[in-house]
Structures are given as C-alpha cells and as structure tokens.
Amino acid sequence: MNDLDRHPVYMDHAATTFMKPEIMAAMAPYFSRYFGNPSSLYRFARESRNGVDGARRQVAAAIGANPEEVFFTAGGSEADNWAVKGAALANRERGDHIVTSAIEHHAVLHTCGWLEKQGFSVTYLPVDEFGRVDPGDVEEAITDATILVSVMTANNEIGTIQSVAEIGRVAHDHGALFHTDAVQAVGAVPIDVERMGIDLLSLSGHKFYGPKGVGALYIRRGTRIENLIHGGGQERGRRAGTENVPGIVGLGRAIELATADIEGHNRRIAAMRDRLVRSVLGSIPDTRLNGHPTERLPNNANFSFRYVEGESILLLLDARGICASTGSACSSGSSEPSHVLLATGLSHEEAHGSLRLTLGDANTEEDVDSVLEVLPDVIGRLREISPLTPVRARIPEVD
Amino acid sequence: MYTEKVIAEFTNPENVGEIADADGVGEVGSPTCGDIMKIYLKVEEDRIIDARFRTFGCAAAIASSSMATRMIRGMTLSDAWELSNADVVDALGGLPEAKVHCSVLARDAIRAAINDCRTRRGLEPRETGSSRCGGGTGCGSCPENG
Ligand SMILES: Cc1ncc(COP(=O)(O)O)c(C=O)c1O
Ligand code: FES
Numbered sequence: 083m084n085d086l087d088r089h090p091v092y093m094d095h096a097a098t099t100f101m102k103p104e105i106m107a108a109m110a111p112y113f114s115r116y117f118g119n120p121s122s123l124y125r126f127a128r129e130s131r132n133g134v135d136g137a138r139r140q141v142a143a144a145i146g147a148n149p150e151e152v153f154f155t156a157g158g159s160e161a162d163n164w165a166v167k168g169a170a171l172a173n174r175e176r177g178d179h180i181v182t183s184a185i186e187h188h189a190v191l192h193t194c195g196w197l198e199k200q201g202f203s204v205t206y207l208p209v210d211e212f213g214r215v216d217p218g219d220v221e222e223a224i225t226d227a228t229i230l231v232s233v234m235t236a237n238n239e240i241g242t243i244q245s246v247a248e249i250g251r252v253a254h255d256h257g258a259l260f261h262t263d264a265v266q267a268v269g270a271v272p273i274d275v276e277r278m279g280i281d282l283l284s285l286s287g288h289k290f291y292g293p294k295g296v297g298a299l300y301i302r303r304g305t306r307i308e309n310l311i312h313g314g315g316q317e318r319g320r321r322a323g324t325e326n327v328p329g330i331v332g333l334g335r336a337i338e339l340a341t342a343d344i345e346g347h348n349r350r351i352a353a354m355r356d357r358l359v360r361s362v363l364g365s366i367p368d369t370r371l372n373g374h375p376t377e378r379l380p381n382n383a384n385f386s387f388r389y390v391e392g393e394s395i396l397l398l399l400d401a402r403g404i405c406a407s408t409g410s411a412c413s414s415g416s417s418e419p420s421h422v423l424l425a426t427g428l429s430h431e432e433a434h435g436s437l438r439l440t441l442g443d444a445n446t447e448e449d450v451d452s453v454l455e456v457l458p459d460v461i462g463r464l465r466e467i468s469p470l471t472p473v474r475a476r477i478p479e480v481d
Numbered sequence: 482m483y484t485e486k487v488i489a490e491f492t493n494p495e496n497v498g499e500i501a502d503a504d505g506v507g508e509v510g511s512p513t514c515g516d517i518m519k520i521y522l523k524v525e526e527d528r529i530i531d532a533r534f535r536t537f538g539c540a541a542a543i544a545s546s547s548m549a550t551r552m553i554r555g556m557t558l559s560d561a562w563e564l565s566n567a568d569v570v571d572a573l574g575g576l577p578e579a580k581v582h583c584s585v586l587a588r589d590a591i592r593a594a595i596n597d598c599r600t601r602r603g604l605e606p607r608e609t610g611s612s613r614c615g616g617g618t619g620c621g622s623c624p625e626n627g
Binding site for chain 1: 513
C-alpha cells in the first residue's frame with residue numbers, strides 16, 4: 083500500500099486537534115433542533131440560552147472561576163487581543179507600560195506591537211535556553227507605570243511551562259493585572275485562576291478536541307477592561323455578536339472532558355512522547371531537543387536537526403504520511419525563523435532545522451514507531467543533499 | 482502549495498553531490514531565508530558535461546537545484562549563463578510567490594560557478610547583475626517589494 087493512501091500519522095496537535103465524537107454529538111442538536119437565538123424571549127429560544135449557560139459553567143469549573151467571569155469569543159486570538167488591548171486601554175490613566183515575554187504567540191506579540199504604535203511602551207522579557215521566563219526578571223521590569231503583565235502558561239512551539247503562579251504574585255504585588263495565554267495549556271496544566279493569581283486567561287476550543295473558531299476569556303470580577311467587539315448586548319454587554327451556540331456548547335463539553343483526568347492523560351501521552359524523544363536523540367546524531375527537559379507540555383517534542391532545513395523535513399515526512407510542523411523561515415517564506423527558538427539562543431541554522439511533533443489522544447505506540455522508522459531516513463537523505471553536513475555525519479554512499 | 486512537479490523533483494532530486502575535480506564551484510546564500518546552494522561544474526571546452534549540487538534549504542530550493550543542474554547539462558557556458566530563474570520556475574510547473582527567490586538562488590549559484598570556472602581559466606568574471614528574479618512577484622526578495 084502507498085504511504086499516502088494510509089491514514090496519516092497526525093502529530094501536529096498543537097496546531098489543532100481532531101474533534102471527539104462525543105463533542106460533536108453534544109453540538110449537533112444546536113445546529114438543528116435548538117437553532118434559536120439565545121437572546122430571543124420566546125420559550126423556544128430557551129434551550130439555546132441553556133446551552134450557552136451550561137457551557138459557561140463547564141468552562142468556569144475547569145479553571146476555578148465563577149460562571150459570570152467567563153466570556154465567549156471567536157477563538158484564542160480574539161481572547162488575547164481583548165485581554166491585552168482591553169486592559170491597556172482601560173487602565174491608561176494609571177500607566178502606559180506592559181510587560182510580556184519574547185516567546186508569546188503572535189496574537190499577544192502583534193497586539194503589543196500595535197499598542198506601542200498607540201503610545202504604550204512594552205518590555206519583552208528574554209527567556210533562558212529552555213524557554214523559561216524568570217519571575218525575578220518580571221519584578222525588575224515592572225515600573226510605576228506598569229499596568230499589565232502578560233506571560234503565557236505554556237508555549238505552543240517548544241511546550242515550555244512558565245511559573246505562572248509566581249509571575250501572577252509578582253504582578254499583583256506591584257498592582258499590575260496579570261494575563262496568561264493558556265491556549266496550549268488547557269487539559270495539560272491544571273489551572274486554578276484563584277491560586278495562580280490570574281486576572282485574565284485566554285483559551286481556545288480547537289486545542290483540546292473542541293471546535294475551531296470558539297474560545298473564551300476569563301475576566302476576574304472587578305477587572306478594568308474595555309470591550310473589543312462593540313454592538314449588541316450579548317455576554318452581559320461585554321462582547322457583542324449573536325453567540326456561536328453549537329461552538330460554545332462544544333467548547334464546554336470539550337473542556338469538561340479535557341480536564342476530567344489531566345494527570346492520567348499526561349502520564350499516557352508523556353510515556354509515548356518520552357520514548358519518541360529518547361529514540362530520536364539516540365538514533366540521529368547532531369540533534370537536540372528544544373525546550374525544557376521536564377517543565378514542558380506532555381505532548382510536545384521539538385527537535386533541531388543540524389545541517390538540514392525544516393520545510394524539507396516536513397514535506398518528506400508528509401510524503402511518508404506523517405503530519406508535523408517546523409519553525410523554519412522557509413516554511414513561512416519569511417526571512418526569520420521562529421522567534422521562540424531564536425529567543426532560546428538557537429542559531430539561525432538550528433532554528434531553521436527544527437521539527438515539532440505534538441501528540442494527541444488518538445496517537446498510539448504504533449504511530450511513534452512509524453515516526454521512528456521514517457524520520458532517521460528523512461534526515462539522512464536531506465543531510466546527504468546539504469552542503470553543511472560534515473563528512474562524518476553523512477551516510478556512507480553505497481554504489 | 483507546491484505543484485506535483487516540484488514535489489516529484491524534490492522527493493527524487495537528481496545530481497546531488499560534489500564533483501571532486503570540478504572546473505567551477507559556485508556557492509550562494511539567500512538574502513531572504515539564509516539558505517545555501519552550492520553548484521559544481523565539469524566543463525569540457527565550452528560545454529558543461531556534468532553539474533551537481535548540494536543545497537541547504539526548502540523543498541523549492543532543492544527542486545530548483547535539481548532542475549537547474551539537469552537543464553544546464555550539455556549547455557555551453559554562455560547558454561547556461563543566460564538560464565533565468567523563470568526558466569527554472571517554468572520547468573517546475575510554477576512556484577508559489579514566496580518561493581520564487583529559491584529559484585533565483587539556483588541561477589545565482591550557476592553564475593557563480595561559471596565565474597569560478599572563468600577565473601580559473603584566467604578570464605575576467607562576468608558581471609552577475611542583481612540577484613533579482615526580474616519578476617515583481619512580491620516574494621519579498623526584491624528591494625522594491627520590501
Ligand atoms: C499559545 C497560543 N495562543 C493563541 C493562539 C490562537 O488561537 P486561535 O487559533 O484559536 O485564534 C494559539 C493557536 O495557534 C496558540 O497556540
Ligand atoms: S530556500 Fe529558504 S525559502 Fe526556499
């Protein structure tokens with residue numbers, strides 16, 4: 083059988099997840115039977131309203147919040163934009179300074195960049211070689227003008243998990259708000275907004291087996307924040323637009339499932355990931371694991387293979403039925419490879435040769451075997467083509 | 482995003498390797514993505530009898546090197562000099578706009594190898610001109626495209 087005819091081995095769950103059947107089943111009636119507008123007054127619309135309310139309780143329960151503190155959005159990017167722009171604009175008379183990290187998702191970084199054009203000043207904190215933000219650096223960066231600290235819970239490229247509770251404490255000690263982008267963390271890092279001192283938290287349904295285009299922003303009661311989407315009075319006047327009822331219902335069911343047994347889920351996924359990492363490092367020379375050795379998402383493996391380029395790796399893997407991603411500049415046609423990998427101190431060449439494999443609930447040990455079978459061959463072929471490969475790292479030619 | 486032809490050329494590239502007693506070697510780096518292409522020529526009289534490459538770069542760069550080396554085999558040096566990146570792109574059945582600069586890399590590497598050959602023969606290197614694709618394709622490589 084041709085590799086392509088087979089079901090692909092999907093190892094790109096940080097990009098997006100498949101939807102679990104029970105989540106689709108929960109959504110289904112809200113496309114058809116309960117199509118009413120949750121804002122309508124007749125009894126028929128009540129089921130739609132109930133669906134949204136139920137999902138709000140599910141999200142709140144998963145992160146230790148009150149349902150009134152959960153606001154639905156059209157995904158993680160909107161939640162990040164709302165949190166950062168909304169907090170900045172609402173607190174402008176108190177100060178104009180924001181502290182964030184160099185490895186945030188572009189939904190936060192580009193939002194900060196836009197705010198700089200509006201006159202705010204932003205400190206982009208460096209990270210160590212493992213991608214960790216030092217809470218001491220946060221403390222040092224904070225000034226009297228600091229109104230917001232935004233540091234992600236876990237990174238989407240290298241999986242590094244931050245000391246969120248400590249950073250939250252530092253922010254609060256200095257009277258700044260604390261936002262965390264938890265888009266990649268939900269379902270892998272237990273979240274308690276109270277214990278972790280979080281004022282604003284972004285999440286997104288399609289990263290934990292829910293639907294795409296739906297997310298939520300947690301806003302601690304009493305937090306000063308401007309609206310982002312103006313219009314009707316939905317979401318208690320905080321976020322306009324007729325609710326994506328099936329999506330919201332799916333998000334609620336998805337977060338409930340994803341947080342039911344985080345520890346068990348992590349153990350199972352990390353066991354496969356650890357074997358993958360060990361075997362790749364053991365079988366392919368001149369390879370490094372990017373990110374933190376232990377403080378990382380259980381499903382994330384990010385490698386740099388010297389002498390080769392990521393997009394080529396990706397496409398050869400694709401030809402053999404494996405879906406993965408890379409931080410190479412070539413993959414985006416831009417001049418800079420991943421800002422995250424560069425921030426951890428990797429050279430351009432190392433960042434260029436990066437490969438991210440992120441496991442998920444449907445992956446099996448056989449999938450790991452497939453990758454372990456194909457990857458050394460792919461790297462070997464590309465190293466044969468590359469002018470950078472030293473002779474010792476070339477596969478001896480068989481004539 | 483790539484055509485079947487590009488994928489086929491990339492997954493089974495021809496002319497990978499070096500020529501130990503090459504008459505000309507050209508190495509160029511892409512200003513856009515930092516990638517590197519190295520082309521080796523074996524020349525008899527004025528004709529290229531063998532061309533090989535090594536490339537550190539994306540699928541488009543590898544496919545372009547493979548295609549370009551195939552195209553210049555058997556050509557005279559002056560014909561090979563005239564090979565444009567658009568000829569390579571055409572032979573590949575097209576490249577995405579953001580990847581046109583990868584084909585420019587192949588043209589530049591060939592010209593660098595030809596000039597190396599000329600220098601070794603005691604001739605003046607030819608003016609390589611700008612590393613433009615002549616396209617206005619918006620790939621980001623040309624200064625006017627930012
Ligand atoms: C860390 C992080 N933040 C934000 C986002 C954006 O989320 P969405 O795709 O739902 O807009 C992503 C998704 O790629 C992410 O990984
Ligand atoms: S060589 Fe890097 S984008 Fe093509």
